[in-house]
Amino acid sequence: MSASTHWLATASAQSVLERGGNAFDAAAAAGFVLHVVEPHLNGPAGDLVAIYAPHGREPQVLMGQGPAPAKATIEHFTSEGLTSVPGAGALAAAVPGAVEAWLLLLAKQGTWELAEVLGYAIHYAENGHPIGKQAATVIETMAGHFEEHWPSSAAQWTPQGRLPAAGENVKNSAYAMVLRKLIAAGHNASTREARIQAALTEWKEGFVAKSLVEFARAPHRHSSGTDHAGVIQLSDFANFAASIESPLALEFHGTEIVKAGFWSQGPVLLQVLSILKNFDDRHLDPSTALGAHTVIEAMKLAMADRDSYYGDSCTPKVNLAELFSDAYGKERASQISDYASTSFRPGSLHGISPRPPELRASADEPSVLGAGEPTVRISGETRGDTCHLDVVDKDGNMISATPSGGWLQSSPVIPELGFPLGTRLQMSWLDETSPSALRPGRRPRTTLSPTLLMRRGHAVAALGSPGGDQQDQWQLLYLLRTLVGGYTPQEAIDAPTFHTSALASSFWPRTWNATGVVAESRLPADVIAELRERGHDVTVVDGWSLGRMSTVTREPSTGELGAAANPRGNQGYAAGR
The missing domain is CATH 3.60.20.40 (Gamma-glutamyltranspeptidase, small (S) subunit)
Known part of the structure; x- marks a missing residue:
């Protein structure tokens, strides 16, 4: 059985199960599909929390929540004239954790080759998928902001200034190429686990991390209404590892x-x-x-x-x-x-x-484009939410996963990657006494x-x-x-x-x-x-x-x-x- 917030993710997970994969293969496949079909609700540079039980026993937490970068200090933010962490812009980016968490799960508990798992997401990214009404609405809302402040996002989501209509076929060829390069990184590896590890190394040390870091260095508009550069570095990727924790x-x-x-x-x-x-x-x-x-x-x-x-x-x-x-x-x-x-x-x-x-x-709540998680406002206005998926297989393997962050309205799209950084640091406080104070190497307290x-x-x-x-x-x-x-x-x-x-x-x-x-x-x-x-x-x-x-x-x-x-x-x- 498979269930999720998007029918194509559910269908992909169920296809994996029908073809002999286990619940963890299916969940990972669906997770990467969600990056493509719900880009306003999650992305590859976002985060992930999951709880899973191999054969239905001894549950474990899959921790895919990246920490604050080494240079993300309260002193730096206040020196930039900020009184809180912005809700949009690369300065609010935690170290990406979602992709690394999916790869960890696949290596530890999965049975399928990485190429098979990523095949579903590659298909929908290369050939397109019918964009949902909510995603189309978010793009329409953000279009002016993209055009004025985030041109790389405009090029991805409103090419030639044209808004996608709900149900229209939408592609993301850049992200498809990212996934193909991750697979190619392991072509010379001799085992399934080694091929997954090669993909992870390429993500953390290769073209993905380098592109994210280089792009974030350029100042751009944040939800604060001011321009700032991100502070994430290659060493931040190297120092983070998704992990398995006790619940x-x-x-x-x-x-x-x-x-x-x-x-x-x-x-x-x-x-x-x-x-x-x-x-x-x-x-x-x-x-x-x-x-x-x-x-x-x-x-x-x-x-x-x-x-x-x-x-x-x-x-x-x-x-x-x-x-x-x-x-x-x-x-x-x-x-x-x-x-x-x-x-x-x-x-x-x-x-x-x-x-x-x-x-x-x-x-006193202002309305700022791109700010905050796209969820339900206190006024009752619905802004969307994030993603979720659940899978169980015939052997009792079971997983509940909530991927989020890295929304298309979070930060500018990195052109060669097809996705932006996330903004999970907005959940940290610029207050040293807070239990969720912004501190390098510490995770923001996620709602996932x-x-x-x-x-x-x-x-x-x-x-x-x-x-x-x-x-x-x-x-x-x-x-x-x-x-x-x-x-x-x-x-x-x-x-x-x-x-x-x-x-x-x-x-x-x-x-x-x-x-x-x-x-x-x-x-x-x-x-x-x-x-x-x-x-x-x-x-x-x-x-x-x-x-x-x-x-x-x-x-x-x-x-x-x-x-x-x-x-x-x-x-x-x-x-x-």
Whole structure:
């Protein structure tokens, strides 16, 4: 079974499975296809977080989040006249991690040759694919900016000044050539693993890294409205390595929820579940006002901890896993009242009270082309999200992966590569005291947050959603509906959803709304009315606009497989047999 945010990625993954590849071959093939077919939502110079379970056992985290370059210091940014990391432009680039992570997975767990895996992406890049409506809209929105400030992006996406129409065949011959050169780098290698390693060396030390570094040196327009040069160097590529890490986990209603570590947003889902454990099932139904209120308030508490404790630069000498302990969850649950809190309320660990981040009211939020992750704004305006894919094979191999970054609206396209650098450093703070402070060699705290579910030592589901700060919020509603409410996976994905905006936005310009809630119009009118009576500032948006969940499932006792995908956007797809 395969499921993803784009039908061509799902089809590619399923083709690999049908031809004898395993789930990891399939996921890597789909991942490279997503670079081509969803260039406004992810790119080769972006990042990746995945959780996978070989043969359905012993889950591991695939860490493809690159760190800040050696010259990306707070002092340098402030000397450039900046008060925050820009949301667009090469100065905000972390070291690319997505391609390296896919190659690591393929080498460690895959079975196919690199040429076979990359063949799908090469096909769609060389021969074209029908561009989606959302991608075409992003290009239209950015066209003036491209023409005036980023001519290399204009040459790629609006050649001769012509905008691509939704459904029109669009090619990326430069990226196809990149993939062919990566394959060619291993022609003299004697083993599959050596051929993959040769491709990785070419990526990190050869023409790709050299082109990215050289292009970034030229000053260009950033979301700050000023021109800056990037600071990434070849040594930054050499000093980074994608890796395999141990995950974190929490049991909830008989199921183990598996997430990435505190350098990601992932543990926030474990935190909110540890809070909700202290309520009866009446409080856990997102379709009721009582349930929605409880979920929103619990998420606000967990997000306040995320914004105060999470990050590679965290300095308190405490065990952050205590943030989702039973005792801490019970304490935080007691802070939820019948009415919406208007305060930013991080908890205290062993008497350590974190310094809250500087919060900016959403009313001050500017609109800047190319800035921030293309996700849902606090106002409810939908800007898109990122990508996600899930795969399970007949042997129980399972993976949930969330690739992102390196969007076409991030930075100027490097002409010979066909893609830009990413802007993940915008999630770092120019504040030395922040747990996610900008520091060379430290990873920005990413929002990428895939999930794996385990029961009795076996993987039973891989799931996730794009959406920046909303990823774990939408996944939470899915888990409550399936694990508590008895919904089928497709019913849970289709159900009306909502999220809170009472958090410090992870993306530039870092706004928050103390009582903000964004809800689909399909949520019952009486539920919305009662939420407002409880003090929530509810923005109602289109009934099919929030979340892009997908999932694959497996029943260990029978080997039966399942999958579900999101109908929103008419682009996600699940397939299998």
